[in-house]
Amino acid sequence: MLMARQRLPVPELFQAALDGDRSSLARLLSLIERGDDEAREIGRLAYPRSGAGYTVGLTGAPGAGKSTLTSSIIGHLRSLELEIAVLAIDPSSPFTGGAILGDRVRMQDHATDPGVFIRSMATRGHLGGLSLATPEAVRALDAIGRHWILVETVGVGQVEVEVAGKADTTVVVVNPGWGDSVQANKAGLMEIADVFVINKADRKGADETRRDLMQMLDLSDLDHDTWRPPIVSTVGTTGEGIVELWDTVLEHRAHVESSGVLAERRTFRLREELREIIAQRLGRRAREICTGDRWDELTEEVVARSTDPWTAADEMLVGLA
Amino acid sequence: MLMARQRLPVPELFQAALDGDRSSLARLLSLIERGDDEAREIGRLAYPRSGAGYTVGLTGAPGAGKSTLTSSIIGHLRSLELEIAVLAIDPSSPFTGGAILGDRVRMQDHATDPGVFIRSMATRGHLGGLSLATPEAVRALDAIGRHWILVETVGVGQVEVEVAGKADTTVVVVNPGWGDSVQANKAGLMEIADVFVINKADRKGADETRRDLMQMLDLSDLDHDTWRPPIVSTVGTTGEGIVELWDTVLEHRAHVESSGVLAERRTFRLREELREIIAQRLGRRAREICTGDRWDELTEEVVARSTDPWTAADEMLVGLA
Numbered sequence: 065m066l067m068a069r070q071r072l073p074v075p076e077l078f079q080a081a082l083d084g085d086r087s088s089l090a091r092l093l094s095l096i097e098r099g100d101d102e103a104r105e106i107g108r109l110a111y112p113r114s115g116a117g118y119t120v121g122l123t124g125a126p127g128a129g130k131s132t133l134t135s136s137i138i139g140h141l142r143s144l145e146l147e148i149a150v151l152a153i154d155p156s157s158p159f160t161g162g163a164i165l166g167d168r169v170r171m172q173d174h175a176t177d178p179g180v181f182i183r184s185m186a187t188r189g190h191l192g193g194l195s196l197a198t199p200e201a202v203r204a205l206d207a208i209g210r211h212w213i214l215v216e217t218v219g220v221g222q223v224e225v226e227v228a229g230k231a232d233t234t235v236v237v238v239n240p241g242w243g244d245s246v247q248a249n250k251a252g253l254m255e256i257a258d259v260f261v262i263n264k265a266d267r268k269g270a271d272e273t274r275r276d277l278m279q280m281l282d283l284s285d286l287d288h289d290t291w292r293p294p295i296v297s298t299v300g301t302t303g304e305g306i307v308e309l310w311d312t313v314l315e316h317r318a319h320v321e322s323s324g325v326l327a328e329r330r331t332f333r334l335r336e337e338l339r340e341i342i343a344q345r346l347g348r349r350a351r352e353i354c355t356g357d358r359w360d361e362l363t364e365e366v367v368a369r370s371t372d373p374w375t376a377a378d379e380m381l382v383g384l385a
Numbered sequence: 386m387l388m389a390r391q392r393l394p395v396p397e398l399f400q401a402a403l404d405g406d407r408s409s410l411a412r413l414l415s416l417i418e419r420g421d422d423e424a425r426e427i428g429r430l431a432y433p434r435s436g437a438g439y440t441v442g443l444t445g446a447p448g449a450g451k452s453t454l455t456s457s458i459i460g461h462l463r464s465l466e467l468e469i470a471v472l473a474i475d476p477s478s479p480f481t482g483g484a485i486l487g488d489r490v491r492m493q494d495h496a497t498d499p500g501v502f503i504r505s506m507a508t509r510g511h512l513g514g515l516s517l518a519t520p521e522a523v524r525a526l527d528a529i530g531r532h533w534i535l536v537e538t539v540g541v542g543q544v545e546v547e548v549a550g551k552a553d554t555t556v557v558v559v560n561p562g563w564g565d566s567v568q569a570n571k572a573g574l575m576e577i578a579d580v581f582v583i584n585k586a587d588r589k590g591a592d593e594t595r596r597d598l599m600q601m602l603d604l605s606d607l608d609h610d611t612w613r614p615p616i617v618s619t620v621g622t623t624g625e626g627i628v629e630l631w632d633t634v635l636e637h638r639a640h641v642e643s644s645g646v647l648a649e650r651r652t653f654r655l656r657e658e659l660r661e662i663i664a665q666r667l668g669r670r671a672r673e674i675c676t677g678d679r680w681d682e683l684t685e686e687v688v689a690r691s692t693d694p695w696t697a698a699d700e701m702l703v704g705l706a
Contacts, residue, residue, distance in 0.1 A: 104695050111693035331688045338684060339675045341698040346667040354660045363659060367652045372432035374425050377662040 074105045081208045086181065089208060093183055096200045107200050110207035117206030120313055121231025122216045123224055123253070128237045129263045132300035133309075134216050138174050140306050141212060149181040149210035151201055153194060153217045153227050181210060196344070198227055199337055222252070229256035230333055232326060233316045235309070236293075237261045238277070240269035254284055257293045258316050261309055265297035291319050353380050395426040402529045407502065410529060414504055417521045428521050431528035438527030441634055442552025443537045444545055444574070449558045450584045453621035454630075455537050459495050461627050462533060470502040470531035472522055474515060474538045474548050502531060517665070519548055520658055543573070550577035551654055553647060554637045556630070557614075558582045559598070561590035575605055578614045579637050582630060586618035612640050674701050 072080070072088070074095070080088035095102045122130050134150060141148050174180040185197060198215065205213050215231050217224035228234050236257040262273050277295050294312050298305030320326035353359070362379060365371040393401070393409070395416070401409035416423045443451050455471060462469050495501040506518060519536065526534050536552050538545035549555050557578040583594050598616050615633050619626030641647035674680065683700060686692040 107695055108693050112690050115690060331684075334687050334694065335684050338687060338694050338697055338701075339671075341694055342674055342701055343668070343671045345698060345702055346671045347664070350660075350664045350667045353663055363652075363656050366655050366659060369433050369436060372429050373655065373659050373662055374428055376659055377666060380659075380663055381666055 074102050075109065078106065078109045078208075081204075084178075086178070089181065089204075090183070092204055093185075093201055096204060097185055097197055099197060103200060106204060110200075110203045113207035114203040115206070117202065117211045117213055118317060119202055119213045119215055119231040119233075121228035121234040121256075122214060122237060123219075123228035123234070123256075124237030124261075124263075125239075125242070126219055128239050128242075129300045130216055130218070130237050133237060133261065133263055133298060133306075134214055135174065136298075136300050136303045136306045137214065137310060138180055139303065140310055142174070142177065142179055145179075146212055147179045147210055148212045148214065149205040150183065150214045150216060151198065151205075152182065152184045153198060153215060153224070154184065154186050181205070194223065194227055195340055196337065199230065199333070225252040225256055232320065232329070233258045233313050235259045235261055235313065237263050238273060239264045240267045240273045242273055250280075254280060258291070259309070259312050260293050260295040261305075262295060262297045263300050265305065266299050266302075270297060290323060290325075291316065395423050396430065399427065399430045399529075402525075405499075407499070410502065410525075411504070413525055414506075414522055417525060418506055418518055420518060424521060427525055431521075431524045434528035435524040436527070438523065438532045438534055439638060440523055440534045440536055440552040440554075442549035442555040442577075443535060443558060444540075444549035444555070444577075445558030445582075445584075446560075446563070447540055449560050449563075450621045451537055451539070451558050454558060454582065454584055454619060454627075455535060456495065457619075457621050457624045457627045458535065458631060459501055460624065461631055463495070463498065463500055466500075467533055468500045468531055469533045469535065470526040471504065471535045471537060472519065472526075473503065473505045474519060474536060474545070475505065475507050502526070515544065515548055516661055517658065520551065520654070546573040546577055553641065553650070554579045554634050556580045556582055556634065558584050559594060560585045561588045561594045563594055571601075575601060579612070580630070580633050581614050581616040582626075583616060583618045584621050586626065587620050587623075591618060611644060611646070612637065 072091075074092075077088050077092055077095075081092055092106055096106055097103075122134060124130050131152075134152075138148055138150065174182065183201070185194070185201060202213055202215065215228065217228045228236075234256045236253050236259070238260065240262065242262075260277055262270055262277075264270075274295055274297070281292060294315075296305055296309045296312050298309055300306075317326075320329070359380065362371070362376040366373055366376050393412075395413075398409045398413055398416075402413055413427055417427055418424075443455060445451050452473075455473075459469055459471065495503065504522070506515070506522060523534055523536065536549065538549045549557075555577045557574050557580070559581065561583065563583075581598055583591055583598075585591075595616055595618070602613060615636075617626055617630045617633050619630055621627075638647075641650070680701065683692070683697040687694055687697050
């Protein structure tokens with residue numbers, strides 16, 4: 065049966081996932097992660113069916129308690145009888161293919177709940193990297209009816225911030241005394257945050273951290289006229305503050321939906337994605353060009369100075385650029 | 386007269402530079418630095434005339450005394466009645482167009498000597514960046530008859546090491562107690578060094594530095610069967626060791642010329658350059674594609690979900706990739 069599913073053509077896999085088969089969905093995501101022709105086929109099937117889903121990005125320094133927080137959010141959403149998908153993104157990890165990453169173990173509580181679908185993704189595999197794999201995975205989940213999608217990233221590096229910043233609502237998780245751990249990318253985090261969470265708020269320094277954040281928001285150049293990121297305090301391990309956090313996410317969603325900001329952001333993201341697809345396609349073409357007999361001949365002519373590099377490039381690129 | 390020269394067509398400028406007019410040469414290098422169509426025209430003129438020149442790269446941490454050393458080398462070569470060109474490359478500087486950078490002032494001693502041509506280049510300007518501008522500038526100097534070309538880079542970052550590593554002989558300049566200042570890129574420096582110079586060798590710690598270098602060379606994986614980088618001690622400010630340094634450069638030149646290593650390296654570099662030209666040409670094409678009416682229409686269709694990003698990309702790339 066497993067072997068059979070592995071060999072199922074994409075349209076049948078997709079239909080099975082639509083019908084609620086979790087293994088088929090997992091297989092679809094593996095194909096997306098690989099990023100070859102089948103990923104594109106899935107993309108074409110998912111794309112027209114997507115758009116109703118809403119993504120919430122969670123990011124913060126390692127150890128900030130994001131997984132515990134995610135687990136608490138899942139619990140809250142399940143109590144509201146909402147279905148949910150979680151993408152845990154680890155740009156630095158070589159593990160992939162649905163493997164449970166490090167502290168993701170905490171989410172295992174929900175692993176047997178059919179209303180919850182948890183998936184880890186890493187950079188390895190997808191030809192276009194996470195910048196293309198993540199939106200494709202989100203759209204597949206969206207298309208098969210998972211309308212709440214949490215995208216959790218494990219760090220505060222450039223890639224994590226970029227991935228998290230592409231969500232519809234981005235939650236930045238900090239801890240009391242957070243400053244040092246994210247020093248390098250504070251500006252990046254300030255820019256993407258729609259909601260700040262001070263997690264482990266029962267620890268010393270929570271009030272100072274709130275004051276720090278308030279001050280940073282006061283001083284920032286960002287346009288907070290229409291939406292100033294609220295600061296919510298939580299204790300992930302006890303679930304304290306989770307309801308308030310989720311209500312704040314809902315408030316932000318209502319704001320971006322009614323103000324037109326959501327439509328703008330999504331249009332911007334799609335344009336960026338299309339640019340990236342085109343750039344990568346041309347990059348692949350460049351690698352194809354710089355090989356083969358004609359390439360060998362031309363480089364020899366350049367070396368022998370019977371032609372120059374620009375004329376050789378023109379010749380390699382005839383009809384292309 | 387200056388205005389007239391500014392407007393001179395490239396072939397006439399080139400001929401004037403060939404005839405020894407320094408201002409025309411300076412103008413050629415400015416055009417190369419800008420990197421547009423005229424740069425390519427110069428490239429095509431210079432390419433078949435180049436190949437007799439020999440480049441010596443000098444790199445090392447800021448403050449290692451490279452400019453003083455360069456100035457001493459110039460003095461030595463002038464005493465041998467050799468003509469020389471110096472390209473001072475500063476990837477981090479926004480200054481360009483022949484500006485004298487920072488400590489380059491020391492080279493001013495030679496500024497009025499017609500046998501010496503000194504030029505600073507920075508990243509700003511050339512569309513292809515320094516990776517393309519540097520070899521183009523070297524070839525122009527070579528083509529107009531400057532057969533010794535020193536390429537000095539100001540730091541030990543990735544870009545500096547890459548630029549310096551593309552010379553025919555690469556001299557890495559260190560100081561007593563150098564370890565800390567280049568820690569981050571020791572491996573990169575070890576890889577490109579054909580000759581090590583311990584400059585400021587009259588200072589404390591020179592012997593330890595020599596031992597350190599010897600040990601690093603012993604431990605390195607690099608193939609030193611045919612050429613193990615010699616270590617020369619110099620005091621740039623007094624000129625001590627300069628003759629030995631230059632003799633070592635000449636030894637290395639003789640080695641790479643007779644062993645075939647020089648031909649191999651140059652072929653490799655030309656292939657890399659051709660690849661870079663092709664990649665950049667395609668990248669420019671990608672930027673051109675992602676603009677205009679058709680682009681606007683297609684992105685709107687993608688946003689409206691009447692088409693998907695891959696179909697849109699296919700359509701934008703018809704005939705291209």
